[in-house]
Amino acid sequence: MNKLLKKADIFLILIISLACSAFLIPRLFSDSGLQAVVYKNGAEISRVNLSEVKESYETKLDSTPAATLRFEKDGVCFSHAECKDKLCVLTGKLTHKGDVAACLPAGVVIVVEGSGKSLPDVITY
């Protein structure tokens, strides 16, 4: 072996490199696509990876007024709400990173999040 490194050193370096790679590679290539994140009263209550949604399904939220979310392969929406204006249902399906819909009386906000860069950063309305 050479003077700079002993066998054991090389072994250690290899282990470190492998461990780091094992951590980094999934992070780099896992662009897990879009996630539908549900917040209630400011706290995250569920996170659904949209690419893993094989068949569309609905989830009734434990909220007052009652509201139902519909998860699809390419997006998420409020499919039903028992409030008066139904603004959350009218918002339609959220399909892009950063899209937001809210049922204000129920205190529920759904947001599409993802790892990629989105353009624009934010929308003024």
Place this chain on the structure above:
Amino acid sequence: MNIYALKRGRRLLPEMNKSKSKMLPLIMIVAAVALAGLVTLDYFRGNREYTKNDIAMGSVVSQKLTGKRAQKAAEEIINRISYIESNNLSMNVSTSDISRINDKSGTLVEVSDDTAAWLSTTLDVCRSSNYALDITVGALTKLWGIGSDTARVPAQSEIDNALKTVGAKNVYISGNKVRIPATQMLDLGAIGKGIACDEAKIIAEKQELERAIVSVGGSILLYGKGDFNVGIRDPSGDANEYMGIIKTKAACVSTSGNYEKVLTFKGKTYHHILSPVTGYPAESGLVSVTIVCDSGLLSDALSTASFVLGYESSLSLLEKYNAQAVYIFEDKSVAVTDGLKDSFSIKNSDYRLR
């Protein structure tokens, strides 16, 4: 064969191998250090970014913060916004300064220094806009109730009665004491979200954030270095569609649009931005105005004022406050003030620049 050359060749070969075997460990060390560095960087970056979504001021508050204390800052910001809503600004929470002024109209009411300062700044915009922005439209707002469960189209006589109470020039402020005429009602709905953006900025500075994007119901604080891309909602599209993008440095951005809160009655649609002159939803040929300036309060106040005034009448007002704007007209034409000419681009071909 030249025997000397052969000998030299044999001598050269091991030397080359030797230099390679010296390089290899070095490369391995550099690679390992670089990988470990990337892992550390990834870890810290992950820890420095924080996203939070809440409901306050009757709207969604979305925060995207970057910095060592991003999570702490996000919690502080939402707490502060909820605090000023219920203690200072809301006309629906009976303990707020604004509700107390309204409930005791006709008498002098002591309010917090913050409320007094915000009222003074806003009244300045009311005056400068020739009262196109008027924060004393509370009776009208309540009467129409647009955006609430009690929304309705009032009778003309009711509108006339409510209009009699409107007049921001009659608001009296001295230090932190405020008095409005009896029956008058303050409504800070046009500026509350902008004030929330200003408060978020104070916390972003205090917590030494690198970058912050805070949207309070579409009024936005952009804080930190670098460029920000702000989409302007497409007034004809779904809530998450945008018609163009403003590229800007740190600023506050606010939009007033006739699509946001509406009431449909007998086939006619009424929006929530009421004209203090007619008592009906303002009609100036605009569907939305987006303002970019340094202050959240001003961007919010100026967007409402400009919406009511219309394009040409609002230009001098914007100049006075050093604010820039994007106007969208009913015919889908778009006008942009000089300061945004190079940084605004249309992304939906239904729209065209004037």
